[in-house]
Amino acid sequence: MILSKFVDELPIPPVLKPYRKHPYHTYYKVHMTEFKQSLHSELNDTTVWGYEGRYPGPTIEVESGEKVFVKWINNLPAKHLLPVDYTVHGAHLDVPEVRTVVHVHGASVEPESDGYPEAWFTKGFKKVGPYYTKKVYRYDNCMRSCTLWYHDHTLGITRLNIYAGLAGFYLVRDQQERLLNLPCGSYEIPLMIQDKSFNKDGSLYYPRQPEKPVPELKTSIVPEFIGDTILVNGKVWPYLKVEPRKYRFRLLNASNTRFYRLKLDSGQLLYQIGTDGGLMEYPIGVKEIMLAPAERADVIIDFTNLEGKNIIMTNDAPASFPTGDPADKNTGTVMQFRVTLPLSNIDTSVIPSYMGPLPKIKEKSASKIRYLTLNDNMDKYGREFMLLDNKQWDAPITENPKLGSTEIWYLINLTTDTHPIHVHLIDFQILDRRAFDVERFKKERVIHYTGPSIPPEPQERGLKDTVRANPNQVTRIIMKFGPYTGLYVWHCHILEHEDHEMMRPFVVIR
Ligand code: C2O
Ligand code: CU
Numbered sequence: 001m002i003l004s005k006f007v008d009e010l011p012i013p014p015v016l017k018p019y020r021k022h023p024y025h026t027y028y029k030v031h032m033t034e035f036k037q038s039l040h041s042e043l044n045d046t047t048v049w050g051y052e053g054r055y056p057g058p059t060i061e062v063e064s065g066e067k068v069f070v071k072w073i074n075n076l077p078a079k080h081l082l083p084v085d086y087t088v089h090g091a092h093l094d095v096p097e098v099r100t101v102v103h104v105h106g107a108s109v110e111p112e113s114d115g116y117p118e119a120w121f122t123k124g125f126k127k128v129g130p131y132y133t134k135k136v137y138r139y140d141n142c143m144r145s146c147t148l149w150y151h152d153h154t155l156g157i158t159r160l161n162i163y164a165g166l167a168g169f170y171l172v173r174d175q176q177e178r179l180l181n182l183p184c185g186s187y188e189i190p191l192m193i194q195d196k197s198f199n200k201d202g203s204l205y206y207p208r209q210p211e212k213p214v215p216e217l218k219t220s221i222v223p224e225f226i227g228d229t230i231l232v233n234g235k236v237w238p239y240l241k242v243e244p245r246k247y248r249f250r251l252l253n254a255s256n257t258r259f260y261r262l263k264l265d266s267g268q269l270l271y272q273i274g275t276d277g278g279l280m281e282y283p284i285g286v287k288e289i290m291l292a293p294a295e296r297a298d299v300i301i302d303f304t305n306l307e308g309k310n311i312i313m314t315n316d317a318p319a320s321f322p323t324g325d326p327a328d329k330n331t332g333t334v335m336q337f338r339v340t341l342p343l344s345n346i347d348t349s350v351i352p353s354y355m356g357p358l359p360k361i362k363e364k365s366a367s368k369i370r371y372l373t374l375n376d377n378m379d380k381y382g383r384e385f386m387l388l389d390n391k392q393w394d395a396p397i398t399e400n401p402k403l404g405s406t407e408i409w410y411l412i413n414l415t416t417d418t419h420p421i422h423v424h425l426i427d428f429q430i431l432d433r434r435a436f437d438v439e440r441f442k443k444e445r446v447i448h449y450t451g452p453s454i455p456p457e458p459q460e461r462g463l464k465d466t467v468r469a470n471p472n473q474v475t476r477i478i479m480k481f482g483p484y485t486g487l488y489v490w491h492c493h494i495l496e497h498e499d500h501e502m503m504r505p506f507v508v509i510r
């Protein structure tokens with residue numbers, strides 16, 4: 001069933017209202033519930049999960065330095081909306097089927113409030129996971145202005161909880177950003193891009209078995225999920241009416257597995273001003289933007305003098321990435337901009353020529369280098385699965401950076417997929433990528449480079465929390481650990497990989 005394109009208007013999630021606001025802190029309550037929502041006008045309403053009764057959840061907007069408390073409340077039914085695989089770590093039959101825990105992706109947060117995958121809780125906090133510590137999470141928001149997002153992070157079912165709808169934007173603002181005179185108000189719009197598939201009755205489709213089914217299991221995790229329909233802010237192929245002026249868009253790939261290479265069919269440039277961790281030093285005009293799952297790009301699109309034009313945002317990234325099927329007419333289409341609104345005011349916003357300093361972390365400042373492989377392996381059901389440093393989730397902790405120390409991580413990809421590797425707590429910088437001899441590495445455990453060091457793409461020259469580690473390459477990232485100590489995680493953000501052992505704890509020690 002192919003749905004018509006550009007028949008529904010793009011929804012813009014409302015900004016969440018605080019439950020209480022004090023001079024020194026703000027308190028929110030956020031409920032997770034199951035409800036029906038129209039994802040396309042030709043489709044029956046779809047049962048989804050969401051925060052505060054909507055999918056995507058309301059946007060949480062905070063000021064840099066603001067102390068924010070959030071009580072995340074699970075009011076979901078006891079039965080999962082999607083097929084749970086009870087053989088996956090953390091989702092065995094000894095735990096309740098529906099569990100949640102919330103992580104603000106990209107935020108620097110004390111460990112008790114970071115949404116540790118085993119800190120889950122059920123409805124009414126009746127049952128909680130072994131690492132659960134408290135009901136109300138605390139966010140100190142010590143980051144600069146940036147585009148973050150909150151989403152579920154429960155061990156073993158993150159892919160299902162996020163696919164069901166548990167995701168929303170979390171924007172941090174600051175004075176530096178305000179002084180730049182960027183497009184704002186109704187001219188600043190977050191765009192959460194996801195792929196899904198639907199059953200005829202409008203319900204969400206998520207496979208029960210991989211292409212090569214596991215006969216002894218009723219439900220088995222799949223190695224990747226590739227949907228045939230693209231949604232933005234929870235609508236299938238929406239359109240947005242715009243004025244002939246500049247707009248700022250916060251692009252987020254919140255898909256399970258799919259990568260996007262986004263372009264405008266008008267051929268015009270996108271002016272990227274920010275990465276995962278906030279504003280870059282200089283804006284860059286680019287024809288295309290690559291976004292792996294969880295990556296963000298802050299862009300300005302200028303519709304000036306384009307009155308009457310329809311502009312389509314397209315995608316030409318293969319799925320899976322980089323060796324999967326090319327995008328088709330459907331998955332190659334994201335949304336449409338219609339320049340049909342009259343200009344309501346003179347556009348005085350700007351694309352700044354310089355946003356602010358962003359000092360490079362010096363390689364010399366690193367006190368520790370870690371060599372970490374990305375591997376594939378076979379589990380006891382004969383399913384291929386991916387590992388970090390050849391270790392499963394519950395192997396003893398090996399990454400234990402010291403508070404305040406700088407480390408360089410070599411991500412040595414021995415698989416044929418690109419993995420978006422995400423590290424909690426900190427932002428890193430990408431040093432370089434470099435081709436190496438995989439077969440030789442597997443035999444001798446030494447890196448033999450076969451090509452020159454490739455600097456990060458212009459789109460990646462800012463603070464990052466998620467990096468594409470390509471096959472046959474060593475990707476090097478550098479980061480300083482702090483300001484908190486304690487237990488965090490790093491993982492692949494392909495959710496099917498994350499749920500199936502491609503996640504590891506790490507601990508920041510004193
Ligand atoms: Cu977007 Cu560990 O998360
Ligand atoms: Cu994160």
Ligand code: CU
Binds near residue numbers: 420
């Ligand atoms: Cu992966």
